[in-house]
Amino acid sequence: MLLIEHLDQLYAVAGAGPRAGARQGDITPIVDGAVACDGGVIVAAGTTADVRARIAPGRDTTVVDGRGHSLVPGFVDPHTHVVFAGDRRDELRRRLAGASYAEIAAAGGGILSTVNATRAASEEALAAQTAVRLAEMLAQGTTTAEAKSGYGLDTATEVRMLRVIARLNGAQPLELVPTFIGAHEVPPEYRNRQAEFVRLVIDEMIPAAAPHAEWCDVFCDRGFFTPEESTAILEAGARAGMKPRIHADELAASGGPQVAAAVGARSADHLVRVDAAGIEALRAGRVIATLLPCAAFHLKLGQFAPARDLIAAGVPVALATDVNPGGGFSPSMPFAMALACFGMHMTFEEALVASTINAAAALDRQDRIGSLEPGKQFDAVLVRGAAVTLLRVNASPIAGVYKKGVLC
């Protein structure tokens, strides 16, 4: 058994998460808190006095003195493109120097360079490159993350990406949730033949991917896939056993939230340009809004998603990093939280809920992770000082990360 006690602050995030009438961020820390777990499962959480009254530490109990520290649930990162090959860092430098996307693409950069590198990479090479990124995410407190396909855009590579996710799940501490997104972009060989590519996704990729993926995603936005195409793809995915989620309104208010509501998507992601009708669709459809402020920041979109409007409308907000080779340069949920607080005017408590229980709900795992309550998996982040210290960027606020009760 593991007992961490005398924590300055324990943010159990208990009783929070998406539910009717709830105010996001309506949580308070327990002072002099404690958590006990056994076999990776929480058996008690509360004040040190409460937990001590219920748990008698035995000979095999490891007791950790948490004084000077806080504990929060392990972060759940519900939107990443962490599996890819190649490196586009020099492209970043050139983009900051003013190169247009067209110029970068003409020089062999952009998403197609990632597609080419990923198609050329073996399963072993992809897994090795991805493992390095997962270690960075874990060090930043992420204990569960979604991971998408989408840099293959052909059936064999899409399935290989999903195999990499399966292979890495269990080979390192961070738990992965696999998502198929063959409709991430139209590959060059289908340029000007988008309808044919959509048929390929539905007829060939979805049956091949379904055994390997829990979710089906689509990039529904201006210049990518239409609401009609997205609906057809997500419905085909659902028939094959993959639950729907969606990229929506990153570049324009373009119908993604309405598609999400219509197909019963668990989460609609990005939403930088969502309008009032989109927010109402999300609310009525009980869709979680997963916001990716690091993407808006790195792509210099000039604005963030309207987090306050979403919260005011009662839409549960989750946060994610959007780790990806072209604009998702930070592996860190705490950085997403910092942008949420300082850029989207969320409170610290709202950002914490968004990064834990709401993010777990966005992956349909709210019953097992996302809060520190008895019966749940003990995934947690130990913070030096007050939990709000997590917002200190490029400092080292994290003292330790626990996954299933084990210090990583």
Added chain:
Amino acid sequence: MLLIEHLDQLYAVAGAGPRAGARQGDITPIVDGAVACDGGVIVAAGTTADVRARIAPGRDTTVVDGRGHSLVPGFVDPHTHVVFAGDRRDELRRRLAGASYAEIAAAGGGILSTVNATRAASEEALAAQTAVRLAEMLAQGTTTAEAKSGYGLDTATEVRMLRVIARLNGAQPLELVPTFIGAHEVPPEYRNRQAEFVRLVIDEMIPAAAPHAEWCDVFCDRGFFTPEESTAILEAGARAGMKPRIHADELAASGGPQVAAAVGARSADHLVRVDAAGIEALRAGRVIATLLPCAAFHLKLGQFAPARDLIAAGVPVALATDVNPGGGFSPSMPFAMALACFGMHMTFEEALVASTINAAAALDRQDRIGSLEPGKQFDAVLVRGAAVTLLRVNASPIAGVYKKGVLC
């Protein structure tokens, strides 16, 4: 002797820095670069072939294989309030939850809580708390930093803060540059008697502080000190031997740049609200614009300083962290660079110049630090991969920090 060779990229930043007709950011990396230093001083820098041709490694030479890494000059942080006592992190949480500055002040928070804690702290306690922060800054690649007084607002405490700076200078690797800023705020005991406080600064504090400080600073802004008061203080400081620098236009275009030009200040800092007349004053007065995007971000000012306008006008731009207890939560020059690139539309090269040679110039040390050229001190940051990786927030791009040739 130390020889680091085969670096993927060596950003020597040679020939850059404030000078007439120069374009900020007009630097290029040396591929397969090398630097040699002896006794903490650079003796050669260039391609590995060039350096090897000029330097014969001897028995006492440590040769470091830089493959897979880049090297940039050690960062110079020309604006910090790193010396203070107390902790205002819970105030941050409350501020994010919507508490007004007045509410926070009424609850005992705000700058006065720092003044009270700093007045009550011994020199030893202040030094100990500050040393922890300097270690964080050093780990982020800062090898030289300015440090201000300004939380005493009485003569004894102001001098004690400057003594702490002197004491820490040499007691740890990061070099400190002391600045007196008695006119940082009007203390409570002088409320409604601002003119009397200005007299106290000029007649009592400046003579007492001058032996301990290289620079004299003043918070010239709406609601703080007027241009006339600021001019009087900076001129008195100069007569006592302290060079002038200034907090200007953070809250409003309020005459600070004009004061800077008139008194010959080396640097005007913040400039979030600088207007065209202010920019012209800085240009004509050859004043360096030191921008503090972390402060604008953390205080949610809603905008950043107009870096592009300043650069277009030929004003040299430097970057700083503004580490302080109320809004300077990040110890990291790379985070200031990330905000400069993604928030102020600076290029990576402009941000690097701003964080090295221009920042050194803002502290009048451009002849000794700020670039990797023979004769200069070997202060440098070793980066994993390409130098642009420094912009990856909450990752760990820094592999090592050298101060005077020693790996810290």
